[in-house]
Structure formats: structure tokens, C-alpha cells
Amino acid sequence: MLDPISLSAVSAVTTVLGAVGSGMANEAGKWAWESTGGFVRRIAGREVPAPTTPGELDDVARLMADRFRRDPALAASWTAFAARMSGGVPGAGRPVAFGSGQPSLPASTRFFTDRKEALKALDREASRRADGTPRLALVHGAEGMGTSALAVHWGAQQAGRFPDGQLHTDLGASSGPEGLREPGSVLRELLRQLGVPAEEMPTSAGRLGEFFRNCVADRKLLIILDHALSAAQVRPLLTSAPAVFTIVVARNPFPGLDAVRVPVGPLADKDAVRLLTKLLDKPALAEARAVLPSVLARCGGSPYALRAAAPRLTVPMSGRPADGDPVRGAAEDSYRLLDPETARLYRLMAVRAWPAIDSAAAAHVTGSTTEEAAARLERLAEVLLLECDTTADGHARYHYRAAVRRHAEAVAVQEDGIAGCSAAMARTLARYVDLSTSAAHQALPESWRVPALTATHGVRSYASRGEALDSLIAEAGNLVQAVHCAEEAGDPRSAVRICRSLWPLQLKAGHHEMLLPALRIGARLADAHWPGTAEAGALHAQLAHSLTELRRWEEAETEALAAARAEEESGHRRGHASATEFLGLLRLRQWRWTEAHACFDEAGAVLDAMLPTDEGTADVPRAQALLERHRGRALRGEGRFEEAREHLDAALRYFRANGDTYNTARTLTDLAETWLDTSETRSARPLIEEAITTLGGQSAEYHVAYLRGMRERCAAEERRDTD
Incomplete structure (x- = not known):
């Protein structure tokens, strides 16, 4: 039978592990998770794999309960630790604060009838x-x-x-x-x-x-x-x-x-007439009295078809559409009135279900100027053949209704032929290859993971890294669709290139659920066409990264191992080291500290063997410093604090000397944590203060908030010591 303090501590195990595990979307949450894992190991007296299911969480709680029963002082220490961790973990139950403003719906239609x-x-x-x-x-x-x-x-x-x-x-x-x-x-x-x-x-x-x-x-x-x-x-x-x-x-x-x-069924004829009256006026409707029965028959009570028909009400219509679909019939009627170039744009952009169409994409597909394409897109929206969505920055982007796109695609096959449709799709795909490669290079110029630009790729210039990343974010849905398109078109090289260009999105913006299907396609195509190459290794590594962030750790392990094998077989040492590092980082998430340390040592050995002619050689000193930091984290999890600090100090010297403020602050935080693990607050305090100062002006709110929590922890422990 557990005493009350042990029962309280066991309850805290499940509460804190659940809360901390939910908060790993930011750096602070990852620190909290690693700190919790290290604490669990010290209480258990052995390595305890991180729980990923409710059943595994219960197993950890039972293990802890057994230790608390033997040593009530451990229960008290866990309760104190749990109070510190649960106080400020992002993602625990509710957000720290909601944003300002009130979410609202899209604009409602002005003329609404019946219903x-x-x-x-x-x-x-x-x-x-x-x-x-x-x-x-x-x-x-x-x-x-x-x-x-x-x-x-x-x-x-x-x-x-x-x-x-x-x-x-x-x-x-x-x-x-x-x-x-x-x-x-x-x-x-x-x-x-x-x-x-x-x-x-x-x-x-x-x-x-x-x-x-x-x-x-x-x-x-x-x-x-x-x-x-x-x-x-x-x-x-x-x-x-x-x-x-x-x-x-x-x-x-x-x-x-x-x-x-x-x-919601068809409008009755009287309500359909009422809607047309609102859209036009009574005199105009009176003039069209002769053709009104045919209009009503062809529109079939569809508000969309009636709205599309209103501007051309005096044009006779020949009964119901052949397939009984009033939306398709309305699209056909509107299409017949388009000028040839607008009609061509309407057809060719529909060959694929692009989530968002802009004037640049339309211009590329039709060989027109951006201004001409913008005017034609606007015209298509006016006659309801496209729906217009205005983005937050005021840019117009468009999409098809499903039935309208089916009509446009069918007309494209009929009028442009399979060859014309394939050519249009290839031009669109080429645009997204160019856009993604160019934006990725400018969003993350120092990364060897981004595919190299070639003379055949058009380069768009961005004012800053942020603008380039924003372009990738805005086009993410289209880029995922482009990967599907490339696979179906039998163009694996384009699919793989786009996938590799998604790396800045994964690293800087997340969007892991959205990107996962495309990354799976990329890895599969790379294995099929370039097995055992750096291309295959890169795609498996990217897939491993997203799966790790989504806490799908078993799948992530499979992909990380596949990445390491492919990179090793290809002789691509920098990729081999990186894939092995990925595996080590996954082991840190899993609280498998000894295996993580071994992975980082293995990655370091690969980097040591790199030749001056190898790709990514210039990145080796920084990569070695990162591995030193990671070794320190693994040793901390094992409870080897003095050794951990030696490795962290080595990493810190490099980052300070090279002006890497981001990694300087992260390593200072790691060092402070190792001192706090042994309650040496006087050694931790100056490191915390330096980290806060280093992060000034870097929009690192969560990291700074975590550091302030550490500072408060120092103050609380020092007060306790003096009481």
C-alpha cells in the first residue's frame, strides 16, 4: 500500500509525462522532455525507454511507484520536480495565451433565397x-x-x-x-x-x-x-x-x-425566379420571359447554375444538360462565351487539381505575361468558373469547384489532346521545381541538403530568407500536389528535387502532416530509381525528421536506418554522418541515452574520415561542435554530469568563437540544466543570464520563458537552502 505522498507522486508521473510529451513542438518542450527522462532514469536506477502509449505510461508509473515505496525521499523529490515541469510546459492542456482577434467566416452570399x-x-x-x-x-x-x-x-x-x-x-x-x-x-x-x-x-x-x-x-x-x-x-x-x-x-x-x-435540394421554380430577380431586376427578367423556362430547366434548381446564368439570361438554352448536372451545364455555357486565350487558361490549369492558382502559375502554363494571366483569372472568377481567395497579404489566388474542374479537364482532353494536356502539366511541374529549388536555396543557403541549382533552373530572387521561406509556406499545398503529379507523369527526378527542397519547410516551419505524403513518395521513388545513393539517403533522412517530430518513433527509426545505409553505400560521408546523427537525436527523444551517445560517436568518426573533396566539408567544424553538444545531452541523460559538461563546454567555445548565437544559447541552457540536476544553482545562474542576453531580439519567446523558469527555480532552491 502506497503512503499518501507516494500516491501523489505516482499521479504526478502520469500528469507530467503526458503534459511534457505534448509540449515538444518547441525547443523548450524538448528540454523539458529530456530533463524528465533523465530524472526518471535517476529514480529508476536504470535506463527507462520513453513511453509512447497509455499502457507504457502506466508501466513507467508502476516502476516509479515501486521505487517510491522503497524510498519516500524519492517520491518527495519527484513531486517537487513535477511541480516545476508542469508549471510552464507549452502544450499542456491549454495554450499559454490565445492570439488577439476573433476568427470569422468567409463572406456570406449577398442574395440568399429560400432554405x-x-x-x-x-x-x-x-x-x-x-x-x-x-x-x-x-x-x-x-x-x-x-x-x-x-x-x-x-x-x-x-x-x-x-x-x-x-x-x-x-x-x-x-x-x-x-x-x-x-x-x-x-x-x-x-x-x-x-x-x-x-x-x-x-x-x-x-x-x-x-x-x-x-x-x-x-x-x-x-x-x-x-x-x-x-x-x-x-x-x-x-x-x-x-x-x-x-x-x-x-x-x-x-x-x-x-x-x-x-x-439541401434544388430550389423550386418560384424560388429560382426570386433569386434571378435579386441578381438582376424585374425589367430585365421580364425581357427574358421567353427563355426563362429553358433557363430554369437547364439550371435544375442549382443556385450556382442560376448565378452563372444570370448575366446571359437573354441567350437561349437548350433544355437540361446532357448528364443532368446543372453545375457542369453552367460551366459549359460560361465556357462558350470566353475569348480563346482565357478559355485555354481555363482548360490547361485544370489538368491537375492545384489547391491554389495564382497569376504567375497561369502565366507559366499559357506562355503569357503575369498581367495578362491575372486579367484572365479575374475574368474566369467573374463568370464563376473559378473561385477567388484573397490571401492575408492581399494577393488573389483561385481554385476550381470540383464539377467545374472536371468539365475543364474534359474539354482540355477534347480540344488540346493528351499531348497538349501533358505539355501543360510538364510546364506547371517545371515551374514548381524551379520555384521550390530557388526558394529553398535562399531560405537556407548554408544547407548542403537543399538540391543544387543548375543552369536549366530559373532563379527567383527574394529580399530575405524570411520572404523565401514565406514563399515555400504559401506554395506548400501546390508543392505536395506537384510531387503527386511528377510520380504519375513518370518524372521521378522532379519529384525527388521538390521533396529535397521541402527541407527548409520541415526545419523552420513544420507542416509535417501536410508534407508527409510527398516525402513518402520521394523516398519510394529514390529507392526505385537511385537505390543506395545520396538522393535516397537524403529523402529517408527528411522523412525520419518529420516522423520524429510527429512522435512516430518506430517509423522514424526505420527511415533513419535506411538513410544511414544509403548514404554509407553511396560513399557520401556528410550525409552518412547526418543520418547517424538523426538516429542519435531520435534516441534522445526515446530516452535511450547510451545508444544516442554511440550514434554521435559514430557520426563523429565519419566526419573525421571526410576528405577535402567531399561534399559538405566546409560544414564539418560546425557539425562536430553540434555533435559535442549532443554528446553532452546524452551523457547528462545517463547521469554522467561532469563528462557532459566537458563536451558542452567544447561546443560552447566553438559557437561563441563563430558568432553562432542560436546554438550558443542552446548550449548555455544545456550546461545550466546539468548544474541544476545536482542543485548547483550558483553555477547555473550566470549561464542562464548569459543565455537570456544572447537571445535578445531573436524572437525566441518560448526559449526565454523556459530560461526564466529555470532562473526562478534557482531562486526558489536558494531560498529553501537559507530557510
Whole structure:
């Protein structure tokens, strides 16, 4: 039977490990995780692998309970440690602070007609008495029937009901299988809309859902999940918070979701006429009386088709569209009125389901100027053949409705032929190869991982590293689509080049869930076409990095080992050392300190064997210094503090001498931690102060906050010693 203090300590084990494990999206969270692992090892008296599942967490708790039973002083020390760790770990339950501003919906349509019963159904579900089940409605209807417009319109009318904001996200079902979004990616977008910094979001998808639910638990929110495909896709995004109302929008009323069904069918003729009257005016409608029956028949009660038909109401229409799809019929009618160059742009950009089309991409595909392409894109938006999305920086980007893109693609095959479509796709792909390579080089110019520029690649200049990285972030969805495109087109070299250019995105901006499918394709193609080469090694290493950040450690280990094998077989020493270092960093996350140390020694030996002619030779001194830092971290985890400080001191000398303030601050933090592990606060304090000063002006808020917590810990321990 455990005494009360031991019971308290065991409870703290599960609480702190869960909280600290959720907070590894930033550097401070990683320090907290390593510190916790080292503390667990010292209490257990042996190396304890990091828990990754609830069952493994329980095993660690039972192990700790056994040690606490034997030595109550250990229980007291753990309780004190747990209090320090749980106090300021980002990602633990709720974010430190939400961003300013209130998330809002896209603009509602100006002219909205009928749908009274559907609106009443949403009213009833939103005002239903809370009973512990999610407030949830499934709005469903054929494409072009206004399902999304209905949800947004209702939200605009009910803004006062949701003072904490209204969230909207697209689940991607309208773009086909490749466009479907993983729950983790969707949850991160919703959290960003709430103002939660990426650094405070948990890294694992499982904890992300719990974190999201905690964030919205006491908020009054509307959440619209647009273009959903299935209950399985939606379920991880739901919350039973009493003041949150979720509207799911889908084509079909799929089973498996306990939601109020809100069907949206064709408008009755009288409501269709009412909508046309609002869009035009009564005199114009009177002039078109003769053709009105054919217009109504061809539009089939679709609000989209009616809106598209309104500007050309006096043009006779020949009955219903052949396939019975009013959206496709409306697209065909609008297409016939386009000038040849605008029609060509409409066709050729639809050969692939690009998430966001801008004037630069359109110009590249059609061989026009950017200004000409911008005017044609605007024209296509005017006739509803494209949807316009204005980005935060004011730039216009466009996308197709699914049925409209299918029409454009079919017309492209018919009018441009397979050869013309393939050529258009190849031109678009070439653009994204050039863009990604150029932006990656300028976002991370010192990295040997980014593929080299060649004479055949166009180079775009960016004003700064930040601008280059912003370009990669803005184009991330298109770059992932381009990798799929290259694979299908039988162009593995382009796929691999784009994937390697994603490295700055992975390293500096995350987006791991979004990039994972592309990286898997890249690694698979590299293995198929260039097995045992540096290309294959680089892709497996990148994949290992993202899987590690997502806490999918078993998969990450497989990829890191594959990277090391490929790099070693190819004789690419710098890549071999880096892949082995990746494996060591993974071992640190897993609290496998001895294996981590061995990996860093192995990587160091590979670097020592490098020749002056090897790629990446200029990077070796810095790489060796980083390995010294990593060795110090591994030795600290093993409890070998004096040896750890020797390696950390060596790394610190290099970083200071070379003006590397980022790694100087990180190493100072590591050193301070090793002194605090033995409660030597007077040695830790000056290191903490120097690290805080070094980070001044570097936008390192989380790191500085962690250092301030360490400083408070020093002060608290010193007060205890003097009491």
C-alpha cells in the first residue's frame, strides 16, 4: 500500500509525462522532455525507454511507484520536480495565451433565397439543451446546391450567438482522394484560427485532439467543416463542449455520424425566379420571359447554375444538360462565351487539381505575361468558373469547384489532346521545381541538403530568407500536389528535387502532416530509381525528421536506418554522418541515452574520415561542435554530469568563437540544466543570464520563458537552502 505522498507522486508521473510529451513542438518542450527522462532514469536506477502509449505510461508509473515505496525521499523529490515541469510546459492542456482577434467566416452570399426549413433546423440544433453530446448538424446536398453557402449564411446571421468566433476549414473531399486532409492538419488549422501559436500545439495527432477540445471547452464557437467525405474524417474534430456548434458540409448524408441531417435540394421554380430577380431586376427578367423556362430547366434548381446564368439570361438554352448536372451545364455555357486565350487558361490549369492558382502559375502554363494571366483569372472568377481567395497579404489566388474542374479537364482532353494536356502539366511541374529549388536555396543557403541549382533552373530572387521561406509556406499545398503529379507523369527526378527542397519547410516551419505524403513518395521513388545513393539517403533522412517530430518513433527509426545505409553505400560521408546523427537525436527523444551517445560517436568518426573533396566539408567544424553538444545531452541523460559538461563546454567555445548565437544559447541552457540536476544553482545562474542576453531580439519567446523558469527555480532552491 502506497503512503499518501507516494500516491501523489505516482499521479504526478502520469500528469507530467503526458503534459511534457505534448509540449515538444518547441525547443523548450524538448528540454523539458529530456530533463524528465533523465530524472526518471535517476529514480529508476536504470535506463527507462520513453513511453509512447497509455499502457507504457502506466508501466513507467508502476516502476516509479515501486521505487517510491522503497524510498519516500524519492517520491518527495519527484513531486517537487513535477511541480516545476508542469508549471510552464507549452502544450499542456491549454495554450499559454490565445492570439488577439476573433476568427470569422468567409463572406456570406449577398442574395440568399429560400432554405427556411434548413435554417430552422440549424437554429434548433444550435439552441438544443446541452446534454453532453456534440451539437452537430450535417448539411448535405449535390454540388452547386449551396450547402456551403447555407452554413456560412446561417453563421453570419448568428454571429452574436458565438462571441468567441466562428471557424471554417475545408476538409478537401471536393479535390479528390489526394486532397483529403488528415485530422492533425485540420486541427492545427483550427487552432491557428483561434490564435494558438504552432509552438504550443502538441506534436502527436492523438494529443492534438485532446488539446483542441481543452482549448474550446469553455468557448462559444461555431465550427464549419466544409467538404467532408466520411464520419471517420470528421470524428476526431468533434467536441462535446456545451457552447460549440459544429456544422459538417458534405455531398452525401454519410452514415456513422450522430448528427441532425439537413438536406439541401434544388430550389423550386418560384424560388429560382426570386433569386434571378435579386441578381438582376424585374425589367430585365421580364425581357427574358421567353427563355426563362429553358433557363430554369437547364439550371435544375442549382443556385450556382442560376448565378452563372444570370448575366446571359437573354441567350437561349437548350433544355437540361446532357448528364443532368446543372453545375457542369453552367460551366459549359460560361465556357462558350470566353475569348480563346482565357478559355485555354481555363482548360490547361485544370489538368491537375492545384489547391491554389495564382497569376504567375497561369502565366507559366499559357506562355503569357503575369498581367495578362491575372486579367484572365479575374475574368474566369467573374463568370464563376473559378473561385477567388484573397490571401492575408492581399494577393488573389483561385481554385476550381470540383464539377467545374472536371468539365475543364474534359474539354482540355477534347480540344488540346493528351499531348497538349501533358505539355501543360510538364510546364506547371517545371515551374514548381524551379520555384521550390530557388526558394529553398535562399531560405537556407548554408544547407548542403537543399538540391543544387543548375543552369536549366530559373532563379527567383527574394529580399530575405524570411520572404523565401514565406514563399515555400504559401506554395506548400501546390508543392505536395506537384510531387503527386511528377510520380504519375513518370518524372521521378522532379519529384525527388521538390521533396529535397521541402527541407527548409520541415526545419523552420513544420507542416509535417501536410508534407508527409510527398516525402513518402520521394523516398519510394529514390529507392526505385537511385537505390543506395545520396538522393535516397537524403529523402529517408527528411522523412525520419518529420516522423520524429510527429512522435512516430518506430517509423522514424526505420527511415533513419535506411538513410544511414544509403548514404554509407553511396560513399557520401556528410550525409552518412547526418543520418547517424538523426538516429542519435531520435534516441534522445526515446530516452535511450547510451545508444544516442554511440550514434554521435559514430557520426563523429565519419566526419573525421571526410576528405577535402567531399561534399559538405566546409560544414564539418560546425557539425562536430553540434555533435559535442549532443554528446553532452546524452551523457547528462545517463547521469554522467561532469563528462557532459566537458563536451558542452567544447561546443560552447566553438559557437561563441563563430558568432553562432542560436546554438550558443542552446548550449548555455544545456550546461545550466546539468548544474541544476545536482542543485548547483550558483553555477547555473550566470549561464542562464548569459543565455537570456544572447537571445535578445531573436524572437525566441518560448526559449526565454523556459530560461526564466529555470532562473526562478534557482531562486526558489536558494531560498529553501537559507530557510
